[in-house]
Amino acid sequence: MEATPTNLVLFLLPSILFISRAPHVTPATPCPPCGNTTVPFPLSTTPTCGDPAYKIRCTTNTLLFDTLNNSYPIESINPKSQRLVIRPAPLVPNTCITTDKIHQGIQLNNTLPFNITSSNTIVYLNCTQALLLSPLNCSSSSLCHTYINATASASVCNNGLLCCTFRTGGSSNSYQIRVRDVGCSAYSSFVNLNPDLPVNRWPQPGLEIQWLLPRETVCASQKDCDSATSACGLDPSSGSGIKRCFCINDLVWDPIDGVCTKKATSHDPNGSGRNRITVAAHIV
Numbered sequence: 001m002e003a004t005p006t007n008l009v010l011f012l013l014p015s016i017l018f019i020s021r022a023p024h025v026t027p028a029t030p031c032p033p034c035g036n037t038t039v040p041f042p043l044s045t046t047p048t049c050g051d052p053a054y055k056i057r058c059t060t061n062t063l064l065f066d067t068l069n070n071s072y073p074i075e076s077i078n079p080k081s082q083r084l085v086i087r088p089a090p091l092v093p094n095t096c097i098t099t100d101k102i103h104q105g106i107q108l109n110n111t112l113p114f115n116i117t118s119s120n121t122i123v124y125l126n127c128t129q130a131l132l133l134s135p136l137n138c139s140s141s142s143l144c145h146t147y148i149n150a151t152a153s154a155s156v157c158n159n160g161l162l163c164c165t166f167r168t169g170g171s172s173n174s175y176q177i178r179v180r181d182v183g184c185s186a187y188s189s190f191v192n193l194n195p196d197l198p199v200n201r202w203p204q205p206g207l208e209i210q211w212l213l214p215r216e217t218v219c220a221s222q223k224d225c226d227s228a229t230s231a232c233g234l235d236p237s238s239g240s241g242i243k244r245c246f247c248i249n250d251l252v253w254d255p256i257d258g259v260c261t262k263k264a265t266s267h268d269p270n271g272s273g274r275n276r277i278t279v280a281a282h283i284v
């Protein structure tokens with residue numbers, strides 16, 4: 001289910017019912033939409049909605065994804081596959097340097113439950129010769145040349161500068177797309193790119209990020225839980241005394257919608273969980 005206005009009603013109904021029944025707002029409450037964009041569970045725009053471990057920001061009706069030193073607009077969200085797409089930084093006009101080079105490109109906080117998926121094709125622009133020693137494709141036929149040749153704003157990257165192409169999914173790029181003096185000074189990214197298509201049929205630039213399925217809501221006491229469906233209890237898997245609202249009465253935790261339900265929902269077994277992110281060797 002894409003985060004569209006149509007789905008808004010589906011998300012709002014349960015929260016309205018819940019709020020009218022219990023004035024105490026638990027963290028599992030879905031977040032209100034940001035402008036016209038639905039904010040699906042577990043993404044969280046305030047400390048009292050979604051799962052606070054999955055914090056994103058809503059600023060002037062735009063959703064933003066914060067990285068360690070920067071933030072990027074969120075272009076789309078797919079809660080069924082736990083994926084969102086951010087818009088990469090543009091080039092500083094008339095240079096072959098992306099605006100986020102001062103932050104060393106996209107750097108995710110690796111203690112948070114977000115990872116870069118293996119669906120992104122990265123074109124690295126204005127690279128140093130050191131990249132020729134990397135496993136990236138920096139040949140004269142590399143896709144980055146096709147991109148530069150067909151992209152007016154990137155023509156400045158053409159003047160004999162080295163460029164390289166790679167697909168994400170390596171362990172060294174599950175949290176970062178690095179941009180720096182000793183590597184490359186610019187990049188762009190395309191989700192699920194078919195390299196056989198002409199550049200004018202490529203998707204808009206985007207970087208796909210996946211989140212881990214959330215655990216049960218953290219609680220301090222029973223009043224943080226919906227007593228009809230869950231009980232606040234010690235989480236045996238966290239040795240540090242963390243309590244969670246565990247489902248009761250044979251209900252099971254549905255991490256997609258963040259509720260206790262009658263039976264396990266498996267909307268997309270292949271699109272979920274940490275196993276989905278492929279680990280391959282890659283040195284950037």
Ligand SMILES: *[C@@H]1O[C@H](CO)[C@@H](O)[C@H](O)[C@H]1NC(C)=O
Pocket residue numbers: 035036061
């Ligand atoms: C929200 O949707 C309405 C109606 O489709 C549109 O007029 C408005 O510009 C949209 N607002 C934003 C922030 O996208």
Ligand SMILES: *[C@@H]1O[C@H](CO)[C@@H](O)[C@H](O)[C@H]1NC(C)=O
Pocket residue numbers: 094095096097126156157180181185
């Ligand atoms: C390429 O990157 C280097 C190092 O950041 C920079 O000095 C140079 O101006 C860049 N080239 C262009 C055309 O922007």
Ligand SMILES: *[C@@H]1O[C@H](CO)[C@@H](O)[C@H](O)[C@H]1NC(C)=O
Pocket residue numbers: 068069102103104
């Ligand atoms: C990111 O921010 C931290 C703290 O503000 C700073 O120490 C670090 O140098 C910054 N890193 C980059 C790559 O900008």
Ligand SMILES: *[C@@H]1O[C@H](CO)[C@@H](O)[C@H](O)[C@H]1NC(C)=O
Pocket residue numbers: 068109110111112
């Ligand atoms: C990364 O996220 C953790 C958990 O929210 C936070 O405690 C930590 O300060 C963050 N690290 C940086 C460098 O921002």
Ligand SMILES: *[C@@H]1O[C@H](CO)[C@@H](O)[C@H](O)[C@H]1NC(C)=O
Pocket residue numbers: 112113114115170171174211212274277278279
């Ligand atoms: C991200 O990937 C690394 C290895 O590729 C894995 O160890 C880690 O658990 C993953 N984290 C998330 C949030 O998926």
Ligand SMILES: *[C@@H]1O[C@H](CO)[C@@H](O)[C@H](O)[C@H]1NC(C)=O
Pocket residue numbers: 137138139141142143195
């Ligand atoms: C680099 O990419 C081009 C275009 O996709 C391909 O034809 C070429 O075989 C690749 N080279 C290497 C070394 O992978």
Ligand SMILES: *[C@@H]1O[C@H](CO)[C@@H](O)[C@H](O)[C@H]1NC(C)=O
Pocket residue numbers: 140141142145146149
């Ligand atoms: C890009 O353009 C240059 C100059 O026109 C040409 O020599 C080169 O073959 C083109 N490369 C690709 C991959 O299209």
Ligand SMILES: *[C@@H]1O[C@H](CO)[C@@H](O)[C@H](O)[C@H]1NC(C)=O
Pocket residue numbers: 268269270
């Ligand atoms: C999940 O992936 C496996 C192996 O690729 C495939 O056989 C199976 O049909 C997939 N299941 C669903 C529900 O897509």
